[in-house]
Amino acid sequence: MRLAVENLDVSLSGRPVLHGVGLTLAPGEVVGLLGPNGAGKSTLMRALAGQIAASGTMRLGDDDLTALPPAARARLLAYLPQSRIIGWRLMVGDLVGLGRLPWRGFGARLRPHDTEIVSRALELMDVAHLAHRPATELSGGEQARVLAARAVAQDTPVLIADEPASGLDPAHQITMMRALRRLAGEDRAILVSLHDLTLAARWCDRVVMLKDGRLAAEGPPEAVMTAGNLASIYGVAAHITRDEGGLILAPTGLTEGGAP
Amino acid sequence: MKPLALNLALALLALALFLASLAVGPAELGLSESVRGLFAGGGEAASIIMREIRLPRALLGLGIGFTLGLAGAVLQGFLRNPLAEPGIIGVSAMAAFGAVAVFYSGLAGAALYALPAGALAGALAAVLILMALAARNGSTLTLILAGVALSSLAGALTALVLNLSPNPFASYEIIFWLLGSLKDRSIEHVWLALPLMAAGWLLIALSARAIDALSLGEEAAASLGVHLGRTRFLIVAGVALGVGAATAVAGTIGFVGLVVPHLVRPLTTRMPSRLLLPAGLGGAALLLMADVAVRLVLPAGELNVGVLTALIGAPFFLWLVVRARREVF
Numbered sequence: 001m002r003l004a005v006e007n008l009d010v011s012l013s014g015r016p017v018l019h020g021v022g023l024t025l026a027p028g029e030v031v032g033l034l035g036p037n038g039a040g041k042s043t044l045m046r047a048l049a050g051q052i053a054a055s056g057t058m059r060l061g062d063d064d065l066t067a068l069p070p071a072a073r074a075r076l077l078a079y080l081p082q083s084r085i086i087g088w089r090l091m092v093g094d095l096v097g098l099g100r101l102p103w104r105g106f107g108a109r110l111r112p113h114d115t116e117i118v119s120r121a122l123e124l125m126d127v128a129h130l131a132h133r134p135a136t137e138l139s140g141g142e143q144a145r146v147l148a149a150r151a152v153a154q155d156t157p158v159l160i161a162d163e164p165a166s167g168l169d170p171a172h173q174i175t176m177m178r179a180l181r182r183l184a185g186e187d188r189a190i191l192v193s194l195h196d197l198t199l200a201a202r203w204c205d206r207v208v209m210l211k212d213g214r215l216a217a218e219g220p221p222e223a224v225m226t227a228g229n230l231a232s233i234y235g236v237a238a239h240i241t242r243d244e245g246g247l248i249l250a251p252t253g254l255t256e257g258g259a260p
Numbered sequence: 261m262k263p264l265a266l267n268l269a270l271a272l273l274a275l276a277l278f279l280a281s282l283a284v285g286p287a288e289l290g291l292s293e294s295v296r297g298l299f300a301g302g303g304e305a306a307s308i309i310m311r312e313i314r315l316p317r318a319l320l321g322l323g324i325g326f327t328l329g330l331a332g333a334v335l336q337g338f339l340r341n342p343l344a345e346p347g348i349i350g351v352s353a354m355a356a357f358g359a360v361a362v363f364y365s366g367l368a369g370a371a372l373y374a375l376p377a378g379a380l381a382g383a384l385a386a387v388l389i390l391m392a393l394a395a396r397n398g399s400t401l402t403l404i405l406a407g408v409a410l411s412s413l414a415g416a417l418t419a420l421v422l423n424l425s426p427n428p429f430a431s432y433e434i435i436f437w438l439l440g441s442l443k444d445r446s447i448e449h450v451w452l453a454l455p456l457m458a459a460g461w462l463l464i465a466l467s468a469r470a471i472d473a474l475s476l477g478e479e480a481a482a483s484l485g486v487h488l489g490r491t492r493f494l495i496v497a498g499v500a501l502g503v504g505a506a507t508a509v510a511g512t513i514g515f516v517g518l519v520v521p522h523l524v525r526p527l528t529t530r531m532p533s534r535l536l537l538p539a540g541l542g543g544a545a546l547l548l549m550a551d552v553a554v555r556l557v558l559p560a561g562e563l564n565v566g567v568l569t570a571l572i573g574a575p576f577f578l579w580l581v582v583r584a585r586r587e588v589f
Contacts, residue, residue: 046479049479049482049483050482050483051479051482051483070482070485070486070487071485072485073485074483074484074485075485077483078483079479079480079483080480081477081479081480081483083477083479085340085476085477085480086475086476087340087474087475087476087477087532088340088475088530088531088532089530090475090529090530090531091529091530094529094530094531095475095476098472098473098475098476098484099484101469101472101473101484101485101486102484102485104469147476147480150476150480151483154484
């Protein structure tokens with residue numbers, strides 16, 4: 001299902017944060033959302049997830065995303081917030097099972113079909129072995145993967161993940177990106193915000209770069225993750241090389257004049 | 261513990277204590293005499309004692325305990341806060357103030373329904389204020405802060421009424437009522453409170469899915485299709501109906517709503533919706549137990565049940581605060 005956003009404007013407490021942002025997200029692709037802190041990445045994702053008011057058009061397939069009732073939207077679009085909150089000492093399996101809420105009738109238990117989707121989500125995020133542990137007693141990285149599994153268990157055509165790889169060790173960063181790729185392989189559309197440039201360059205089909213609430217660059221990593229764009233968007237000089245897996249980007253210092 | 265087994269065990273416990281509540285009182289009635297009094301008609305003493313004194317008291321203990329336990333559990337789940345209790349949103353304090361205002365006006369003696377009506381008006385005012393405040397800013401934190409402010413205001417107004425009350429006897433009567441008791445309530449009180457409490461239970465039950473999702477925070481809950489505004493309305497209205505009605509007929513009974521969810525939570529999966537029924541049943545059991553205890557401990561003077569629940573509850577609260585620092589919820 002194709003997500004198309006045009007002319008998105010968002011203001012928070014009267015301060016404009018996004019200015020006329022446009023974006024498309026097609027089934028089967030992983031799109032990386034990049035940009036410095038405060039560029040509007042999380043705001044864009046929250047607007048897409050219907051968490052904050054936005055003006056502009058947001059269409060998902062044939063539906064107007066803003067007109068969908070919350071429950072119907074939750075069956076089409078899953079959103080993994082950046083804040084990682086676990087309120088009670090829930091077991092990992094039960095927590096990930098919450099992803100099935102939009103699909104369950106009132107008070108109904110998980111059906112075998114739901115249980116199957118939950119265990120697939122647990123395996124995809126490499127947390128199946130933790131299913132019977134209390135989520136509050138896991139490490140930060142494990143909690144991040146458990147919460148990501150919750151969003152995956154929603155089994156939606158579109159997944160929006162806000163910095164799912166931050167705080168993960170290198171191996172699990174790769175596990176996370178590979179999981180997102182695998183979800184895209186099931187014909188889902190994935191939008192993921194990232195701070196790690198190499199991770200974005202090697203695992204995303206396209207990247208969208210925001211700066212000061214505006215779209216600054218958009219296209220395949222090879223085309224847009226250039227020294228010039230990194231300098232103008234992030235204010236960093238970067239050492240860029242490539243191998244068979246794609247680009248390798250290492251920021252080496254600030255450009256003249258420092259961070260923009 | 262399996263949810264069904266837990267609910268069954270707690271239901272049996274509540275039933276046993278309900279029967280114990282029927283069996284205890286200053287009048288020395290034998291078991292067979294009590295049963296006959298309860299079911300056989302006629303005007304004999306046993307029948308009057310059972311039907312007009314003990315049955316209303318036991319029914320109110322059951323209903324109010326269930327309401328307080330349920331309200332505590334749903335608020336803790338909704339606010340994602342282990343220290344939440346029915347009093348936190350200010351409804352019980354406002355209900356108490358409403359009743360105290362009726363006492364002060366002298367209408368309390370005029371009609372049986374005047375006092376409960378005053379309390380319900382107070383609870384309703386609390387809901388309207390909370391909704392007006394919370395509708396503008398969606399966060400649960402606003403609700404807690406507004407509730408705390410409302411509680412303080414209602415407490416200050418209650419103190420003001422005590423200050424202004426015409427004679428010491430009136431103050432004494434008000435204080436006694438504020439302490440909370442199930443003593444000397446009639447079946448009319450039951451018919452007044454029970455339907456309102458049942459309506460509150462229903463509203464709370466409708467929010468069960470939402471409070472599960474809210475364990476992951478408001479953003480994640482909203483992304484799971486939870487309508488936060490509707491959930492807030494269901495819970496505030498449900499708690500206000502239940503706790504407002506409970507306060508209207510029994511005064512303020514503290515700590516049941518705080519303590520019971522914590523007592524039963526370790527026996528559940530800790531999923532907030534799975535705690536609702538056990539907390540209600542546990543609340544009924546605890547209040548009935550306390551109400552039986554006050555009749556046995558001091559048969560002559562009779563302690564107020566609100567005093568006993570607070571006496572047990574306050575040390576527990578301290579223990580809870582110490583435990584909360586270690587984050588074991």
